[in-house]
Amino acid sequence: MELITTYICKQFDIGIHSNMFGGRIMSLIDDAAGSYAAQLCDTPNVVTIKFDELVFKKPVKVGSILKIYGKVLRFGNSSLELYMEVRKHNVYTGIQEIVTHTNVKFVRIDEDGNAIPISDRIKERYAARFKQFGKGLLTPESRELIVLTAEVTA
Ligand SMILES: CC(C)(COP(=O)(O)OP(=O)(O)OC[C@H]1O[C@@H](n2cnc3c(N)ncnc32)[C@H](O)[C@@H]1OP(=O)(O)O)[C@@H](O)C(=O)NCCC(=O)NCCS
Numbered sequence: 001m002e003l004i005t006t007y008i009c010k011q012f013d014i015g016i017h018s019n020m021f022g023g024r025i026m027s028l029i030d031d032a033a034g035s036y037a038a039q040l041c042d043t044p045n046v047v048t049i050k051f052d053e054l055v056f057k058k059p060v061k062v063g064s065i066l067k068i069y070g071k072v073l074r075f076g077n078s079s080l081e082l083y084m085e086v087r088k089h090n091v092y093t094g095i096q097e098i099v100t101h102t103n104v105k106f107v108r109i110d111e112d113g114n115a116i117p118i119s120d121r122i123k124e125r126y127a128a129r130f131k132q133f134g135k136g137l138l139t140p141e142s143r144e145l146i147v148l149t150a151e152v153t154a
Pocket of ligand 1: 050075
């Protein structure tokens with residue numbers, strides 16, 4: 001799994017029981033999953049088609065740091081399904097507790113909004129990166145490191 005987003009819970013995220021709104025957490029998951037899917041597929045043209053069940057296991061309070069992790073469960077023809085996990089991060093201990101998790105499915109669409117296939121190149125690139133680095137997104141720094149390592153070992 002890889003870290004996609006970090007968010008600090010604000011006063012305006014809070015509902016009547018002093019806990020963060022479940023809908024806000026869902027929205028954060030959708031944002032994180034959508035941006036992750038778009039980056040993995042090299043296009044902003046992906047849409048959410050399905051959210052699985054969400055169970056909120058731990059309350060989130062003002063000031064809580066949320067970390068949203070994700071990974072690809074499977075690629076279909078035009079779709080990809082992601083596993084998403086929201087954790088509360090304790091800055092004093094580094095301990096993380098799972099707040100909720102779910103699967104979210106996205107579909108790659110064309111300019112007319114119709115489903116189109118995700119290319120084999122995208123699927124193979126994810127598989128190769130996951131095997132080598134345990135994640136699908138590489139930062140510019142890690143890309144540079146790969147080039148440098150390849151030059152040194154050549
Ligand atoms: C996404 C959309 C274009 C797909 O259209 P569609 O007619 O269902 O297309 P298809 O039947 O070809 O299915 C496309 C993919 O979605 C999957 N899918 C369709 N209905 C599904 C369902 N009920 N549950 C899970 N997956 C489903 C199919 O399995 C297929 O995946 P695959 O190609 O990997 O096998 C259309 O449903 C849509 O526009 N939905 C609205 C999306 C949206 O606005 N989301 C919120 C904002 S991002």
